[in-house]
Amino acid sequence: MFARMAKTTRAAAAAAKKKNQQEESLSQLSKREENEVEEAEDDDLGVSVHNTQTFAALASQDTAATTIAESASAALEVGTKPVAASTKKRGVVDEEETTTRVIKKARVRKDEVMIPAARTAGVKMMVGAHVSMSGGVQHAITNSLNIGGNAFALFLKSQRKWVSADLKEADAKAFRAGCEKNGFDPRKHVLPHGSYLINLANGDAEKAKKAYNCFLDDLKRCERLGIGLYNFHPGSTLGLSRSESLSRVARALNKAHSETKFCITVLENMAGAGNVIGGKFEDLRDIIAKVKDKDRVGVCLDTCHLFAAGHDIRTQESYDEVMSNFDRIIGRKYLMALHINDSKAPLASKRDLHQNIGLGFLGLEPFRIIMNDERLESLPLILETPMEEEKTWAEEIKLLESLVGVEGDDPEFLATAKELADSGAGERRTAGIAAQKKAAKAVAKPGKRGRKGRNNGESDSEGGDSDDGEHRC
Template sequence: MLHIGNHLSSSKGFMHMGKEALQLKADTFSFFTRNPRGSKAKDIDDNDVTAFLKLAKESNFQKLVAHAPYTLNPCSNKIEVREFAYNTMTDDLKRMEKLPHNYYNFHPGNHLKQGEQIGIELIADCLNSIMWEEQQTTVLLETMSGKGTEVGKTFEEIRAIIDKIKLQDKIGVCLDTCHIWDGGYDIVNHLDDVIEEFDKIIGLDKLKAIHLNDSKNDCGSHKDRHEKIGEGKIGLDAIIRIINHPALKNLPFILETPNDHDGYAREIALLRSKFKE
C-alpha cells in the first residue's frame, strides 16, 4: 500500500488533522510543531491527543512527519539565533513525546559564510545537546537544495552531521525530491544511481521519509521552488518511478506541493492509482 499524505494545519488540533487526512484518503501527514514563521506553540490538549491516537490506531495511520519551523538556524553565526533554535527544538521534542514513535523533521540551517564544516559541527552540537536516550522520536535531517549557504545540499554533508551524532538510533533523513533535484541529483534520468549513491554515502537504513514534490526549476538550479505533481521539471513519470522504487515504496511520502484540499485529494488519488503493490 502507498503510504501517502500531505502537510496539514495543526491550528485546530490533531483530531481535526486526522479526520482531514482520512477525507483525503491519506494514511499519514505532516504538520508544523508551531507557527512556521515564528516561535509560538499552541498548548497541547491531552484529550485531543488521546482521541487522535485512538483514531490513528483504528485507521492504521503510518508514522507522522512533524516539521520544525523555518525560522530555526542551529548553525547561525549569531549565538542568540542558535540559542533560539536550541530552545525551540528542545521544547518540540518534549512535546513530540505526546505522539510517540513518530518523526521530527528540520532544515539543517545556513552557515552564513562560516563554512560548511563549522555549520556541520554547530548542527551536530545542537542535536547532541537536545536528544536523550529515552526519547521516542526520531529526528530527521532534511536534504536541501543548496540555495545560499544551506547545509545539507549534498549527501556527504548530511552524512558528516550524522557521523557526529551520539545517539545513532535517534537520527535519520527525510529526502525531499524537489530539493535534491534542484541540488543537482538527477532523479529523472538516473534514479537508481542517485539511490545507490545515497546508500553508499548515508545508508538506506537512515532514510525514514520522503517529501514528494515536483520542481519549477531545472536540475541543479539550487532554487527550491516546489510544483504540483506532474506539472514541473521532474514530471509525473519520474515521480511514479520514485513511489514504486523497491528501496522507497514502503516509506511515508509527504506532499508539500502548492495545493488546496481538493488538489491534494486529486494528487493522492492519482499516485495511489499508479502504485504497484
Template sequence: MQFGAHESISGGVFNAITRGQTATCDTIQIFNKSNNQWRAKKLTQEEIDKYLARIEDTGVTVACSHSSYLINIGSPDDALGEKSRNSLQEEVERCNRLEIPNLVFHPGSHVGSGEEPGMDRVADRCNRVLADVKDNTVALCLETTAGQGSNLGYTFEQIAYMLDRIEDKDHVGVCLDTCHIFAAGYPIIDPKDYKKTMKTFNDVIGIDKLKIIHVNDSKTEFGSKKDRHEHIGEGHIGLDGFRNFVNDRRLKKVPFILETPKEDDLEEDVENLKKLRSLVNGK
C-alpha cells in the same frame, strides 16, 4: 505503501487527522506548533487524547512532524543558535507526547561562517537535544535541501557528515525531498540516472537511514538550487521521475509525503495522491 501529505493543525492537532482522511492519506505530516512563531501553546492532555482517538478511528497515522522554519541550529550567532536548539528540543518533547516517530528539520544555514563549522554546530546541537530529552522515542531527521543561500545539507556528503557526528544513532535519520535533491543537481528522471543517484545515496548515507520522502515536483529546473514545490507531474521532474521512486522496492516501507500547494477543500492533495498511486506498477 504509505502515501500522504502535510496537513494543517489549524483548530487543533486532531483536525489534521480528519483533513488527512478527507485527502485520502494513509499517513500525514504535521507541524506540532505554529511554524512561524517561537512560542508554542502548551498541549493539553485532553487535546492529545482527542488526537490519538482520531488516529484510532480513522486509521490515518502521523509519519512525521516538520519543525518550525525559524529554527537554525547551524547559526554562528550564539543567541539564535541556542534559541533554535531550545525550540528544537521543545518540538522533540511535543512529538514524544503526540507519539510521532520522526521530526523532520532543515539542517540550517551557516550564514557565511563556512560549511564545516556550520555542520559541526548542527551535530553538536542535535547531540545536546538528544541527550537532554528523557525517554526519547523520536528520531531527528535531517532533510536534504536545495542549496539555496548558505543552507546546509544540499549534498549527500554533507548529510552524512552531520549524521556521522550525531551520537545517538537510534534517534537520527534522513528525509529525502525529491524537489530539493533535483534542484540541488541530483538527476532522478531517467531510470539509469535515478539508479545512480540512489546508489550514491546508499553508498554515502545508507538507505536504511531514510525515514521519510517528501514527494514534491519542482517549479524550477534541474540544478536551480531553488526550493519551489509544484504539483506531481506538473513540474520539471514530471511523472517519470516519480515512477522511479514509487517502484523502488527498497522504499516500500518509507512514507511518501506531499508538500504541494492546496486550497482548503484539499482537492489538490486528492489529485496528487491519485497520480502517485497510479504510478505504482501493477495498478
C-alpha cells in the same frame, strides 16, 4: 483512469496559478491574520514566508477551521466538540465560535465542505500530504482522512513563532486515540515539519539557544503525541565555516537526544542555494557521523530539492545512480521519508520551487519510479505541492497510487505523462527564462555583498533558508 486524473491535476494547477497571481492580496491577508496570533520578534523572523501557492493555501485552510472541527467528532469519536460552519459575514462571531482564536476567523460556507476521499486499503506505499492542524493537532487526522492519505505531515505549532502555547493534554489524548482508531501509526507514518525559524547551526549564542529551545519543544511535543519522526531543515552557515556549522547541528542533536526518549530527528536535503546546509549528501553524512545515537537520526529526501541541487532522477538509470550515491555516501538505513514534489525550476537551478505532480521539469516518470521502488515501502511519502483546495491532494494521492505496478512504456501512462507535461509547458518556459536571467546576473555580479558584508550568495536570514522569497518546505 490516468486521463481523468490528469484532467483533475491540470485543473488544480490552473487554480494554483490563479492563486499565485493573487499573491499580493493573499500576503496582505496573511499578515493581518498573523498579527492577531502573535508574530515572532522582528529581529528574529529571518526567513521568508512560504510559497503562497501551497502553504499560504494551507494557512488559509488553517483559518477555515470550522470545516475541520465540524467533521472531527464523527471521524475521531474522541470527544471533540463540533463547530458548525459559519454562513455569517466576515468578522461576525457568536459565542460558540470561541473555541480558539483561529476558529473565530473562520470564513467557510457549508457548501465548501469536502466529501472525504476514500483511503486505499492494503497499500505498501504510504502517500499523504502536509495537512492543517488548526484547532488542535487531532484535526490533522481528519484532514488526512479527507484527502485519502495513509500518512501525513503537520506543524506541531506556529512555524513562525519562537514560543507557542503548551500542547493541551486533551488534544494530545485526542490525537493518540484518533491515530489508533483510524489506523495511522504515529511512530512511522506521521512526519511533523519543524519551524522555519530554527537554525541549529547559528553561531550567535543567544539565537542558537532560542533555536534549540524551539527545536527541543517540538521533540517533546512529538513524544507526548507518540510520534516517532521529526523532520527539519539542517540550517545555514551565516558566516561560519561549513565544518563548524555541521558540528553545531550535530551537537544540538546530541543534546536534544539526551533530553528526549525516542523521537528520530530527520534531516531534510535542501536545494543547495547560498549558505544553506544540506544541498550535498556529504553535508548530511558529516552531521550524522557526529551524532552519537545513530538510531535517532535519519534523512528525508525531497524530490524537488534533489533536482534543484543537481540530482537528476528523471529516468530509471539516473534515479538508480542517485539512490546508489545516497547509499554510498549516507547509507540506505538512514532514509526515513520522502517529500513528493515536482519542480518549477530546471535541474541544478538551486531554486526551491514546488510544482504539482507531472507539470514541472521532473515530469511524471520519476514518480512512477518512486512508487515502484520496493525500498520505499512503508515510508511516509508526503506531498507538498501547490494546493488551492483539499481535493488537489486527494487527486494527486490517487494518481500516485495508480502508478504502482505500471511499466514506463505503458501507452496510457505515456499519454497521461505527455498531457500533464503539455499542460505545464508554459510555466516551465517562463521558469527556464527566469533561471537563465538569474544565472547571467550572477555571472555579471560575482561578488555582490549582503547587508552584513557576506558574499558568495549567502543571505542575511537567521533561519535555515535563504531569503530570496522562494519555497520553504
